[in-house]
Amino acid sequence: MPLAGFSSMLCFNLWLMWNLLTPASCQSLKGPCRLASQIALCNNCRLSSVPRDLPGNIAELQLNNNSIRTLQHKRLSGYPALRILRCAGNLLDTIESDAFLSTRHLESLSLADNNLSKGYSQTGLALRALTKLRTLDLSGNGLTEEKASFVLENLTSLEYLSLSRNVMLRLDTDIFRDLHQLRELNLERNMLFEIDGAFDHLQKLQRLNLAFNSLPCLVNFQLTQLVELNASHNGIELFTSQQDMRETFHLETLDLSDNKLFFFPFLPTHSHIRNLLLSNNRVSFYEHLLDNSSANWDTTVQFFNLNGNASNVTVKLWDESLYGGISTMDHLDLTGNQVIHLPQGFLSKMPSLSRLKLGTNCMESLDLSSGEFPSSLYELDMSNNRLTTLQGNQSTLHKLSNLTHLYLSLNYLQVLPPRLFSALPNIGTVDLSYNRVCICSLENNTTPEYSDCAVWSNIVSLRRLYLAGCSLKHLPSTAFERTSITHLDLSNNPEIIIQQDALAGLGSTLQYLDLGNTGLHNFDFTPFRYLKSLNISSNYIFKLPGSLLKLDLTLLDLRNNRLTTIPTRQANMIAQRVQTLFIGGNPFNCCLLDWYGTFEAANVINIEDWADVTCHYFTPEAYRVELIDGQVCGSSVRGPIGIYTVFLILIVLLVIGSSVIIYYKGYKKGILLGKIKYCTHTHTHTSIMYK
Numbered sequence: 001m002p003l004a005g006f007s008s009m010l011c012f013n014l015w016l017m018w019n020l021l022t023p024a025s026c027q028s029l030k031g032p033c034r035l036a037s038q039i040a041l042c043n044n045c046r047l048s049s050v051p052r053d054l055p056g057n058i059a060e061l062q063l064n065n066n067s068i069r070t071l072q073h074k075r076l077s078g079y080p081a082l083r084i085l086r087c088a089g090n091l092l093d094t095i096e097s098d099a100f101l102s103t104r105h106l107e108s109l110s111l112a113d114n115n116l117s118k119g120y121s122q123t124g125l126a127l128r129a130l131t132k133l134r135t136l137d138l139s140g141n142g143l144t145e146e147k148a149s150f151v152l153e154n155l156t157s158l159e160y161l162s163l164s165r166n167v168m169l170r171l172d173t174d175i176f177r178d179l180h181q182l183r184e185l186n187l188e189r190n191m192l193f194e195i196d197g198a199f200d201h202l203q204k205l206q207r208l209n210l211a212f213n214s215l216p217c218l219v220n221f222q223l224t225q226l227v228e229l230n231a232s233h234n235g236i237e238l239f240t241s242q243q244d245m246r247e248t249f250h251l252e253t254l255d256l257s258d259n260k261l262f263f264f265p266f267l268p269t270h271s272h273i274r275n276l277l278l279s280n281n282r283v284s285f286y287e288h289l290l291d292n293s294s295a296n297w298d299t300t301v302q303f304f305n306l307n308g309n310a311s312n313v314t315v316k317l318w319d320e321s322l323y324g325g326i327s328t329m330d331h332l333d334l335t336g337n338q339v340i341h342l343p344q345g346f347l348s349k350m351p352s353l354s355r356l357k358l359g360t361n362c363m364e365s366l367d368l369s370s371g372e373f374p375s376s377l378y379e380l381d382m383s384n385n386r387l388t389t390l391q392g393n394q395s396t397l398h399k400l401s402n403l404t405h406l407y408l409s410l411n412y413l414q415v416l417p418p419r420l421f422s423a424l425p426n427i428g429t430v431d432l433s434y435n436r437v438c439i440c441s442l443e444n445n446t447t448p449e450y451s452d453c454a455v456w457s458n459i460v461s462l463r464r465l466y467l468a469g470c471s472l473k474h475l476p477s478t479a480f481e482r483t484s485i486t487h488l489d490l491s492n493n494p495e496i497i498i499q500q501d502a503l504a505g506l507g508s509t510l511q512y513l514d515l516g517n518t519g520l521h522n523f524d525f526t527p528f529r530y531l532k533s534l535n536i537s538s539n540y541i542f543k544l545p546g547s548l549l550k551l552d553l554t555l556l557d558l559r560n561n562r563l564t565t566i567p568t569r570q571a572n573m574i575a576q577r578v579q580t581l582f583i584g585g586n587p588f589n590c591c592l593l594d595w596y597g598t599f600e601a602a603n604v605i606n607i608e609d610w611a612d613v614t615c616h617y618f619t620p621e622a623y624r625v626e627l628i629d630g631q632v633c634g635s636s637v638r639g640p641i642g643i644y645t646v647f648l649i650l651i652v653l654l655v656i657g658s659s660v661i662i663y664y665k666g667y668k669k670g671i672l673l674g675k676i677k678y679c680t681h682t683h684t685h686t687s688i689m690y691k
Contacts, residue, residue: 267324584612
């Protein structure tokens with residue numbers, strides 16, 4: 001008996017230890033939830049309340065996208081080890097004030113996309129029990145600033161807070177007053193139009209997101225501890241900081257893109273800013289206006305804060321001291337503004353600048369050898385401006401030893417030093433598309449100082465070259481001699497004449513070739529064994545070149561050519577070698593669609609434009625190939641059901657009908673003639689008898 005009792009107790013202890021030590025993933029559940037280690041996955045399970053049958057040792061509970069309306073203490077009390085609770089996308093409008101009394105160790109709580117504005121008072125009381133809460137997501141709950149302020153009371157341990165997609169209008173000093181540990185705050189997509197000292201108490205705040213609001217300005221910026229500020233997509237016309245502050249600002253990234261800025265932002269004097277994003281504003285530099293100043297021209301501008309409380313700022317149209325500390329700038333994006341020129345000395349104040357983006361502005365001149373561009377420059381984007389002349393002294397261009405990417409497309413360039421690009425030691429990408437710059441022929445071995453053509457040979461570092469839409473007429477045989485180009489775009493040059501050996505030097509390096517809309521009829525692709533992407537769309541190709549079928553392409557674009565069919569052998573080779581294919585816009589013959597079945601059966605090739613692939617019979621009307629079905633044209637080809645049968649039946653009926661009509665008319669005429677003869681004979685006979 002004692003032994004039996006000992007055995008029973010031993011079994012009970014072993015059972016208890018097993019339940020405590022066994023991972024949650026090894027336990028089975030009766031409900032719809034799944035277990036992965038100590039995580040209970042109950043997302044999208046149509047739950048109306050927190051499930052009760054989960055293991056008590058789970059550390060994370062995911063309840064996203066269910067139909068839960070209330071979080072109750074009795075439902076959560078069984079999970080005291082809970083550290084993470086995710087309850088986003090439910091119907092929550094109430095959290096009982098004692099809901100978290102048994103889960104005080106919660107560190108991360110997601111309540112996004114619910115309706116907590118309705119029961120915000122109870123929610124606020126419930127959250128105060130979570131003294132270890134570090135992450136809180138209240139996005140999309142219809143919270144006003146007053147309700148949010150109540151909910152956030154006494155959350156002194158909070159480090160990350162998201163209040164995005166709510167309905168807050170104005171922030172004052174009280175809303176975040178207890179969040180002393182807050183490091184990251186997301187307020188995007190509210191309706192904020194005013195901020196009055198709301199962040200003054202957040203001494204540890206490093207990342208602040210104010211994007212997609214209605215802020216008209218940001219003045220007297222003095223958050224020295226902030227590392228990243230995103231204020232994009234507002235209505236900001238002016239950004240100023242405290243110029244007289246001696247403290248060093250830690251701001252590294254400032255995003256003011258998609259606003260209404262008229263002036264370059266007035267940055268802190270002592271700062272470490274590295275990324276300044278100002279795209280899609282109205283920024284311009286007005287120094288050039290001073291040259292035309294007169295007694296009637298005011299060379300100062302006054303800025304007034306909308307509420308009238310801040311002191312007015314009066315500055316000269318150009319005053320470099322107001323730009324603050326920009327010496328650490330690495331990335332400056334001024335794309336989509338109204339910049340006509342850069343003030344003298346502006347770029348020289350940024351010796352560490354590596355990326356300068358000035359695309360879509362009003363720049364009219366560019367001198368790469370002016371000494372303004374820092375030697376650290378890696379990427380320069382001047383696309384979509386008004387440049388007509390590109391200047392550069394070959395003897396000084398070597399100073400731009402780090403310049404690798406140069407974008408000059410969509411300008412009016414017609415004049416430049418022919419060997420400008422070969423003078424840049426490490427140039428790897430050049431985009432000259434949609435300019436009037438041709439390719440120099442070096443037959444006479446002489447080049448002028450300035451010309452309307454560029455030399456591309458002997459540039460060892462060049463990898464990507466884009467010359468689309470440059471009105472090229474002739475591609476000389478030595479155009480790319482001794483280069484290692486991998487990407488070459490010659491598209492949209494419909495009058496270009498490409499000699500067969502013009503690209504011969506690129507056989508071992510070329511991987512991406514674009515010859516779309518170049519008037520191409522045929523071409524030998526044999527030398528380009530490493531080609532991966534080929535675009536020969538919008539040309540005059542009636543049949544595929546045999547050399548094309550030997551390439552192992554990831555992408556082949558054959559759109560808008562003159563193909564009426566693809567022979568079965570070629571279709572098989574394409575299906576085996578090509579991964580992505582474009583073939584729409586060709587006048588395929590509906591009676592010659594065996595290639596379609598080949599591609600469809602391959603299940604490897606991806607035809608991106610199936611909906612645009614059509615074919616024709618004997619009329620201009622086009623039929624979508626993927627919708628065609630049936631046996632037509634005397635072969636196993638697919639076609640519209642009965643179209644030829646009906647056509648043949650109509651012809652047969654027409655012939656038979658015509659024959660019947662002709663026969664009937666002949667037969668009727670014979671009867672009529674017989675009757676006439678009979679009547680004539682009878683009448684004569686009667687007349688004789690009468691006499």
